[in-house]
Amino acid sequence: MEQSLNNKFRPVSLFLLWIGLCLVFGLFIPALSAGSSSSSEVPFVLRIYTIIGLVFGMFLISLSNMFFFKKWVKKFWYINGFITLVTGGIIAYYVVEIITL
Structure with missing residues (x-):
């Protein structure tokens, strides 16, 4: 089972695939926030969601x-x-920061 799984997916390719997906989503942020006003925080929030997804995804893949x-x-x-x-350290840091607010 592990041998056939290794032939299809490699751990490094999973990391690179996830980073690539987050970068593609990051490139589409201007298009996704096109309908919002110029002073809105939509692009900022979408970039933060991309970073959060990148960190959590990398942690779960590892x-x-x-x-x-x-x-x-x-x-x-x-x-x-x-x-x-x-x-994991980044996630733990922000969990502690949220708890101690």
């Missing part, structure tokens, strides 16, 4: 890599671990 691509994670633990720690 966690799922630990289960679906065990051989790759054992070999390249430092890549997956770095992404997990950085994105």
Whole structure:
């Protein structure tokens, strides 16, 4: 099962695919906010949603890599671990900030 899954999807390609999707969404922000007034905060909010989606998506992909691509994670633990720690740290920081408001 793991071998056939590795042939179709690679962990690095999942990260790159997610980053690419977030960048494409980021490029469409002017078109998505075209109907709003020039002083509205719609482009700002859409960019924040893109960044939040990028961080949460990278965190979830790095966690799922630990289960679906065990051989790759054992070999390249430092890549997956770095992404997990950085994105998890960002999420934890903002959760603590929201709780302590």
